Amino acid sequence: MAKAQKPTINDVARLSGVSKKTVSRVINKSPLLNQATREKVEAVIAQLDYVPNPQARALALRRNFLIGLIHDNPNAQMVLNVQEGILDTIRATEFALVVRPVDRHSPTLLDDIRHFIEQQRLYGVMLLPPLSENDELARLCRDLGCTVVRMGSARLDDEAHLVASNDQEAVCEAVEWLAHLGHHRIGFVAGPEGFRSARERELGFIAGMGRAGLTIDPALLTRGNYRFESGKAAGEALLDAENPPSAIFASNDVMAAGVLHAACARGLRVPQDLSIIGFDDTAIAAHIWPPLTTVRWPIRAMARTAALKLIRPETAAREPAFFPSDLVRRASAIEYSGDPTG
Amino acid sequence: MAKAQKPTINDVARLSGVSKKTVSRVINKSPLLNQATREKVEAVIAQLDYVPNPQARALALRRNFLIGLIHDNPNAQMVLNVQEGILDTIRATEFALVVRPVDRHSPTLLDDIRHFIEQQRLYGVMLLPPLSENDELARLCRDLGCTVVRMGSARLDDEAHLVASNDQEAVCEAVEWLAHLGHHRIGFVAGPEGFRSARERELGFIAGMGRAGLTIDPALLTRGNYRFESGKAAGEALLDAENPPSAIFASNDVMAAGVLHAACARGLRVPQDLSIIGFDDTAIAAHIWPPLTTVRWPIRAMARTAALKLIRPETAAREPAFFPSDLVRRASAIEYSGDPTG
DNA sequence: TTGTAGGCGTTATCAG
DNA sequence: CTGATAACGCCTACAA
Numbered sequence: 102m103a104k105a106q107k108p109t110i111n112d113v114a115r116l117s118g119v120s121k122k123t124v125s126r127v128i129n130k131s132p133l134l135n136q137a138t139r140e141k142v143e144a145v146i147a148q149l150d151y152v153p154n155p156q157a158r159a160l161a162l163r164r165n166f167l168i169g170l171i172h173d174n175p176n177a178q179m180v181l182n183v184q185e186g187i188l189d190t191i192r193a194t195e196f197a198l199v200v201r202p203v204d205r206h207s208p209t210l211l212d213d214i215r216h217f218i219e220q221q222r223l224y225g226v227m228l229l230p231p232l233s234e235n236d237e238l239a240r241l242c243r244d245l246g247c248t249v250v251r252m253g254s255a256r257l258d259d260e261a262h263l264v265a266s267n268d269q270e271a272v273c274e275a276v277e278w279l280a281h282l283g284h285h286r287i288g289f290v291a292g293p294e295g296f297r298s299a300r301e302r303e304l305g306f307i308a309g310m311g312r313a314g315l316t317i318d319p320a321l322l323t324r325g326n327y328r329f330e331s332g333k334a335a336g337e338a339l340l341d342a343e344n345p346p347s348a349i350f351a352s353n354d355v356m357a358a359g360v361l362h363a364a365c366a367r368g369l370r371v372p373q374d375l376s377i378i379g380f381d382d383t384a385i386a387a388h389i390w391p392p393l394t395t396v397r398w399p400i401r402a403m404a405r406t407a408a409l410k411l412i413r414p415e416t417a418a419r420e421p422a423f424f425p426s427d428l429v430r431r432a433s434a435i436e437y438s439g440d441p442t443g
Numbered sequence: 444m445a446k447a448q449k450p451t452i453n454d455v456a457r458l459s460g461v462s463k464k465t466v467s468r469v470i471n472k473s474p475l476l477n478q479a480t481r482e483k484v485e486a487v488i489a490q491l492d493y494v495p496n497p498q499a500r501a502l503a504l505r506r507n508f509l510i511g512l513i514h515d516n517p518n519a520q521m522v523l524n525v526q527e528g529i530l531d532t533i534r535a536t537e538f539a540l541v542v543r544p545v546d547r548h549s550p551t552l553l554d555d556i557r558h559f560i561e562q563q564r565l566y567g568v569m570l571l572p573p574l575s576e577n578d579e580l581a582r583l584c585r586d587l588g589c590t591v592v593r594m595g596s597a598r599l600d601d602e603a604h605l606v607a608s609n610d611q612e613a614v615c616e617a618v619e620w621l622a623h624l625g626h627h628r629i630g631f632v633a634g635p636e637g638f639r640s641a642r643e644r645e646l647g648f649i650a651g652m653g654r655a656g657l658t659i660d661p662a663l664l665t666r667g668n669y670r671f672e673s674g675k676a677a678g679e680a681l682l683d684a685e686n687p688p689s690a691i692f693a694s695n696d697v698m699a700a701g702v703l704h705a706a707c708a709r710g711l712r713v714p715q716d717l718s719i720i721g722f723d724d725t726a727i728a729a730h731i732w733p734p735l736t737t738v739r740w741p742i743r744a745m746a747r748t749a750a751l752k753l754i755r756p757e758t759a760a761r762e763p764a765f766f767p768s769d770l771v772r773r774a775s776a777i778e779y780s781g782d783p784t785g
Numbered sequence: 786t787t788g789t790a791g792g793c794g795t796t797a798t799c800a801g
Numbered sequence: 802c803t804g805a806t807a808a809c810g811c812c813t814a815c816a817a
Contacts, residue, residue, distance in 0.1 A: 110796095121794090123802090123803060134802070157502050160794080160796090160809050161794080167539075167541070177524075184544060188542075197509075197543075200542055217539075220537065222496070329729065355726075362732050365732045365733075388701075452811060462787070465786090466811095476786070476787090496811070499809070503810080
């Protein structure tokens with residue numbers, strides 16, 4: 102039942118009585134072409150249901166129409182959002198998306214990626230955090246002749262090769278919101294050292310406390326690694342402090358969920374006894390109880406734009422590079438109700 | 444700094460003083476080759492850091508070394524696990540993974556997928572549930588000349604083209620576990636109609652109740668659509684029943700989280716007043732409070748095997764097709780403690 | 786065991 | 802505006 106054989110450019114040329122090259126011109130929308138000729142060829146193309154062979158084009162053009170997504174990101178929801186965003190942009194094009202999860206700590210990371218890019222002759226790659234913070238990696242990709250767009254939480258690159266959220270400002274606003282709710286002892290769970298996003302969120306916390314006129318108690322500063330268990334441990338440490346906080350900001354949602362576990366395990370009620378704010382607005386934020394107040398950043402839109410910068414480098418600089426985040430107010434953060442021990 | 448030009452098979456041939464064809468034989472590990480010749484050529488290949496151009500191979504062989512992952516699955520964690528499993532298998536090969544999220548309800552679904560497969564000349568595709576249950580789609584892919592492996596929760600295809608979990612048996616065991624804990628009024632939240640996995644889990648529930656010698660109260664049978672909100676609604680309906688259940692089995696974790704919300708919103712304590720069991724063991728299961736007892740199925744291992752069936756069809760039938768699930772016992776399901784209204 | 790000629794489907798060059 | 806002719810890098814068939 103399989104169709105005899107896929108039609109090739111030769112079939113189209115023969116049936117429409119022109120040369121291959123002319124057909125090629127039609128395909129590639131060359132401007133210098135007789136309108137009548139074009140229409141004739143297009144009719145045959147439609148009739149034959151002809152689709153150009155991308156492998157042949159790739160060979161002739163010395164470049165493959167593949168966009169690579171390289172990441173080592175533990176946040177499944179985010180990665181998937183990115184994939185969907187990229188697809189939004191390339192769906193109607195000849196590009197395809199090839200994914201490559203990697204291990205950031207592998208000693209052969211750079212070699213692996215080099216091999217991957219060379220082997221597949223990628224057109225361009227998109228780097229997700231935290232990998233996107235690796236300048237050496239970005240340089241490698243470019244040396245390999247492929248465009249790179251990085252997604253990050255700060256100015257990691259020039260605007261033609263970057264889509265970034267403004268984590269610092271977002272966290273700052275979240276902290277101000279807590280202050281506005283009357284909290285003055287606010288705990289902080291930082292992300293892992295070496296992560297740019299973690300650093301930005303940390304700076305945002307400091308700035309927010311400053312703007313709100315609150316002092317930072319070093320005893321309420323903890324650090325996790327963006328994973329659930331570390332958030333739980335940080336929550337325990339914070340709640341066991343001599344003078345515990347009435348609100349905690351965690352640098353991502355999963356750690357915020359960990360803080361929530363720590364609180365529940367101690368019999369505290371959230372949000373009555375403890376307010377919690379997270380970051381990312383991943384699925385978990387809305388699904389835990391109570392629903393988590395958190396910072397949302399427009400991942401999918403960023404990915405769409407990133408893909409655009411990848412496949413249309415000539416207009417890349419004109420696309421936005423910075424995307425605002427906003428605070429999603431849910432039930433996990435409410436007004437300060439006085440000292441629970443009082 | 445970009446290397447002048449990538450070496451081609453011609454460079455290797457020239458430098459090692461043999462013909463292209465001989466180099467080709469070395470690359471393809473042809474058995475009829477002088478050992479000395481082979482070693483000589485291999486040395487040159489290593490020295491030049493030569494990598495065969497996959498586009499050229501694809502053109503000559505009329506097939507591309509791309510595995511497509513086509514899905515319309517809302518569970519990010521699952522999709523990512525699948526991607527990682529496939530990568531485990533193809534990492535050291537010349538294959539690459541290209542992903543294609545689609546909209547199951549699009550009227551042009553089949554055409555879109557046909558176009559995608561033809562355009563990229565895919566080597567094989569992997570179908571995730573619920574798309575994998577679509578026989579018409581599977582047939583289309585095969586007619587297009589590409590191998591299909593389906594992932595599902597029942598015998599959707601022959602063993603060479605299938606990796607499946609046994610949802611029915613797994614749910615059955617979960618229900619027996621609840622019965623063993625002393626629960627006799629057990630509520631059920633089914634998945635959406637038309638989903639094979641939903642049907643299997645439903646059958647498992649019925650079987651489990653039967654095995655435990657419990658009767659099924661139709662008032663405790665509800666249906667959701669695998670999404671959070673529907674789980675919450677189902678939970679509300681169940682808890683508002685005249686004679687509410689002491690335990691609820693939800694057909695996936697997200698709906699279980701919804702049930703948990705419904706319970707919390709009514710001031711019930713989980714698990715003291717209500718036991719809950721979910722299905723999938725996605726990240727959310729461990730991260731909500733209390734940690735969710737749930738059914739885990741070995742997604743990544745299944746994906747690894749599926750990829751193997753895709754790239755080595757000749758040995759596909761020898762790979763396992765069925766994978767056992769197991770119950771992860773966490774805190775959300777405990778012993779029945781008598782009628783809460785009593 | 787190895788080499789030669791030709792083809793895979795497309796695009797680039799450069800005449801006409 | 803259009804068309805021969807020659808790449809692109811690899812593989813198959815056939816010959817030596």
